[in-house]
Each structure stands twice: as C-alpha cells, then as structure tokens.
Amino acid sequence: MEKVTIRPIQPSDNKHIARIIREVLTEFKANKPGTAYFDTSLDELHTVFIFPDAAYWVIEQDGNIIGGAGIYPTNGLPPHYCELVKLYLLPTARGKGLGKQLIQQCFDAARQNGFTHMYLETMPELTSAIPLYEKMGFTYLQQALGASGHFGCSVWMSKEL
Numbered sequence: 001m002e003k004v005t006i007r008p009i010q011p012s013d014n015k016h017i018a019r020i021i022r023e024v025l026t027e028f029k030a031n032k033p034g035t036a037y038f039d040t041s042l043d044e045l046h047t048v049f050i051f052p053d054a055a056y057w058v059i060e061q062d063g064n065i066i067g068g069a070g071i072y073p074t075n076g077l078p079p080h081y082c083e084l085v086k087l088y089l090l091p092t093a094r095g096k097g098l099g100k101q102l103i104q105q106c107f108d109a110a111r112q113n114g115f116t117h118m119y120l121e122t123m124p125e126l127t128s129a130i131p132l133y134e135k136m137g138f139t140y141l142q143q144a145l146g147a148s149g150h151f152g153c154s155v156w157m158s159k160e161l
Contacts, residue, residue: 004098006105009056009068011046016065017058017086018042024088030125034152036086045086048072053082053113057105059089059098066093069102071110071118076147080116081158083146087120087129094128103136111161118161119145121153133157 009017021042025031041048049056049070056070067089074083084106089099110118121144122129138157145156 004059004061004066004101006057006059006101009046009049009058009070013058013065013068014044014046017045017068017088020065020067020090021086021088024090027091028123028125028127030123030152032152034150035123036150039149045070053115055106055109055113056086057102059093059102061093066090067098067102069099069106071106071113071115073115074119074146074148077119077145078117080114081119081145082110082113082115082117083148084118084120099129099132100136103132107161116161117158119156119158121148121150122155122157123153124155130155 021036025035025037031037036042045056054072056068058065058068069087070085071082072085087102120133120138138159141156141158143156
C-alpha cells in the first residue's frame with residue numbers, strides 16, 4: 001500500500017473533500033434531500049470543525065485527498081456523546097483499511113475530548129460503510145439521536161468508547 005497521511009483539515013481542502021462527499025453520495029445513489037449532499041456547510045468544512053470538541057481529518061495519498069472523517073458534538077445528543085460525521089472515501093481508497101484508520105482517529109480524539117459514546121447516522125444505500133461500522137463495534141439503534149437535520153438517514157448506530 002502506498003504511503004498515506006491522516007491530517008487535520010485545512011481551508012485549502014474544502015473544495016476537495018466537498019467534491020469527494022458529493023461524488024460518493026452520487027455513486028451510491030444517496031444524493032437526496034436530508035443527507036450531507038445538501039448540507040449548506042459542505043463547502044466550508046474547515047470552518048465548521050473549528051467548533052470546540054469538533055475535529056475533521058483528511059486522508060492524503062501522494063498529495064491528493066482521497067477521503068476524510070470527523071467528530072462533532074451534534075445538538076441534542078445525550079451528554080458525553082459525539083457524532084461520527086462525513087466519513088467518505090474515494091473508490092480507489094476503499095478496501096485498504098483506511099476507513100478503519102480514520103474511525104480509530106475519531107475514537108481517539110473523542111476519548112481525548114471526554115466523550116464516552118459515539119453516534120452515527122447513515123443510509124442503507126451506503127453498503128460498504130455499514131459493515132465497517134459493525135466491525136468497529138457500532139450497534140444499531142431504533143431511532144435517531146440529536147438534531148443533525150439528516151432526515152434522509154434511516155440507519156442509526158452508537159458505540160461506547
């Protein structure tokens with residue numbers, strides 16, 4: 001496997017990661033209302049993740065961004081919960097353990113920030129993500145937590161950190 005780097009998002013990464021997120025959602029036919037595809041902040045993720053206890057990392061290979069993931073203290077979540085957000089990888093980056101590395105980065109940062117649980121929302125269309133979440137120890141919930149605004153998501157999971 002080629003050398004990859006996981007690093008905090010920079011302002012110059014905004015357009016690249018927004019493009020990746022939209023491309024992946026389109027690839028899986030999940031580019032519908034109520035998903036990250038239509039988030040008004042998608043083109044300014046660096047600014048979004050300046051928020052306290054929030055963080056976003058991009059994964060870079062040979063100077064090119066190939067994916068990213070972050071944590072965010074989403075409004076309405078129970079105390080000490082954060083949300084795993086915007087985990088997306090280009091097709092060429094999948095199946096190499098990079099998603100697992102990004103999630104582990106998020107687990108570590110969440111623990112350092114005092115979170116005890118991680119929550120996520122996804123869609124059945126994202127068929128390669130759900131098995132990864134299961135392998136990483138997430139379990140299914142019966143309903144959404146918090147107020148992410150992603151009414152297009154119908155799969156909810158959490159994990160004790």
